Amino acid sequence: MVYQERNIWSSLVVSVIGMIVYVIVTLQVADGGPLTDVDWVPIMLWTIGLSIVGAILVSITWGIFAGMLDPEGVGKSDQRDTDIAQMGGRVGQAFLVIAGLGVILLCAYEADWFWIANTMYFGFAISTIVGGIASVIAYRRGLV
Amino acid sequence: MVKPTRVTNSIRAIREAAGMTQADLARRIGVTRQTLIAIEQGRYSPTLELAFQISRVFAVGLDDVFQYPEEG
Numbered sequence: 001m002v003y004q005e006r007n008i009w010s011s012l013v014v015s016v017i018g019m020i021v022y023v024i025v026t027l028q029v030a031d032g033g034p035l036t037d038v039d040w041v042p043i044m045l046w047t048i049g050l051s052i053v054g055a056i057l058v059s060i061t062w063g064i065f066a067g068m069l070d071p072e073g074v075g076k077s078d079q080r081d082t083d084i085a086q087m088g089g090r091v092g093q094a095f096l097v098i099a100g101l102g103v104i105l106l107c108a109y110e111a112d113w114f115w116i117a118n119t120m121y122f123g124f125a126i127s128t129i130v131g132g133i134a135s136v137i138a139y140r141r142g143l144v
Numbered sequence: 145m146v147k148p149t150r151v152t153n154s155i156r157a158i159r160e161a162a163g164m165t166q167a168d169l170a171r172r173i174g175v176t177r178q179t180l181i182a183i184e185q186g187r188y189s190p191t192l193e194l195a196f197q198i199s200r201v202f203a204v205g206l207d208d209v210f211q212y213p214e215e216g
């Protein structure tokens with residue numbers, strides 16, 4: 001597995017875990033009450049912060065072990081990595097656009113800030129996850 | 145669903161005939177071994193520049209390395 005593919009896997013796994021943890025914590029804090037009463041800001045910021053740090057740590061740790069097995073492959077990337085990253089970015093971007101449009105609509109209807117922020121958060125998260133899945137498939141099945 | 149390419153190649157046969165490993169060829173053309181494997185198996189279409197680099201390593205023409213079927 002090449003350096004870039006490891007990074008994509010790290011980001012993908014951490015994003016999925018982060019999103020699941022965020023949903024569980026938010027629902028627990030709501031405790032059956034309305035979601036809009038939840039103090040979502042610290043939960044969301046901690047989730048985003050820990051996801052970023054987690055992805056970096058997983059990538060570094062994985063890279064150290066991979067480097068022990070294949071010292072020549074450390075940090076190497078080429079045109080195929082660039083092509084796959086661009087394709088994954090394009091696939092993921094569609095979900096950012098959908099989330100952006102959703103935010104505009106929610107603002108137009110003066111929805112609660114909870115829904116506006118969460119629409120954007122899930123737009124980012126799903127964009128990362130779907131783009132990551134597309135990239136991993138391209139690494140495994142091919143990009144022609 | 146990934147659309148399969150109609151371009152095929154003889155890199156593996158030529159490389160083995162030249163007694164070269166995948167790691168050797170990958171190093172010569174400046175890609176990772178995984179990328180070379182993907183090209184050999186038809187899972188990645190190389191750029192034109194990379195295709196020329198590959199054929200130049202073997203000192204053969206581009207048509208000897210890469211093939212594209214005739215229409216009809």
